Amino acid sequence: MKTRAEQVQMQIYENGDKRATLLPVSFEDWERKAKDTLAAGPFDYVHGAAGAGDTLKANLNAFQRYRIRPRVCCAVEKRDLSVNLFGSEMPVPFLLAPIGVNSILHSEAETAPARAAAELGVPYVLSQVSTKSMEEVADVMGEGTRWFQLYPPRDHELTKSFLGRAEAAGYQAIVVTVDSPLLGWREKDLNNAYLPFLKGEGCGNYFSDEVFLSRLEQPPQKDVKAAAVKALEEGNHKAFTWKEFEFIRQQTSLPLLIKGVTHPEDAALAIEHGADGIIVSNHGGRQLDGAIATLEALPSIRDRVDGRVPILMDSGIRRGADILKAIALGATAVLIGRPYAYALAVAGESGVKEVMKHLIAELELELALSGRGSIKEVDESLIMKVD
């Protein structure tokens, strides 16, 4: 019987004559096609990073410093990609990362990746700054696993409202992003004078929230810019502290993850203040330029956390090999960001599905060719550091 990976490969090889009209395979081709599809503003919004882009580059380069050291003659007919997170079995060790304001990429906005994820059984982390509301997204996902990402609002009543709505709409975990108390210095967006939120995009959760609406002098229909500015102010909580994190902890019984940690001391503090999971992330290099790459940060966080809570990571995952390396260094699962954003721009739901199918196929092959039959067998012995 053919493996999933072999089926995907054969489908592509057998359609060789139509190749030019088919969807891309490599990350670089998706990125190129997205550039052809989108205007400069939206493309650069996804592609760009903070400052000189040093952290974005560092994220990618870090993967080059580790190589997989395969074992051979290991009988790899069975390949198990599943992992367990918070008591739930996930078919693959990746989730779709929260990416806001998808309406700049595709008319279906967040409902497209949400549908694609639900169909493949991949968990979807919905950004708080989505253009579709969390309820609209939940509606298209059926039983699909969904988590909700929160940019902690300054207003505690709004925090409670978002959390209550997420729970009611079937979101199964909360991700609090803490690396963005201010918007990073994004040179491309500044150059394009591009901030889609000012036009009310990415405000779906705010503009459908009773608490938020009650704080406005005019409804968004009358003054969209003022409403959007208010939403942006809520989303950049400059006075956020561990005490505020604890407040969120007290408001929900769902698993609570913290996203944006790269220092082992912060990982320890997060657990102390009630986090059930750590997401090692630097926002894909979009916030603090010059910051440490996440793959570099992972081992010290793994050692400090010492198995107390699961560690997830993102920022730079492009291919199956990257996923294996992150797992080898201590991640239980990873989050996929830009690859699916580009695919969404190029081909909507089917593009996102294609990217995930390819990642699954490639990961399965990488696992087998490295001599392992299961993700559970992946540990540091899989890789070696080269300098």
Ligand SMILES: Cc1cc2nc3c(=O)[nH]c(=O)nc-3n(C[C@H](O)[C@H](O)[C@H](O)COP(=O)(O)O)c2cc1C
């Ligand atoms: C266009 C774009 C929008 C993003 N929006 C959010 C967001 O709303 N909330 C969040 O926590 N992270 C957001 N992120 C960060 C991603 O969740 C993730 O950390 C990042 O994409 C990982 O880097 P990579 O895409 O280079 O792998 C965004 C990233 C991009 C590229």
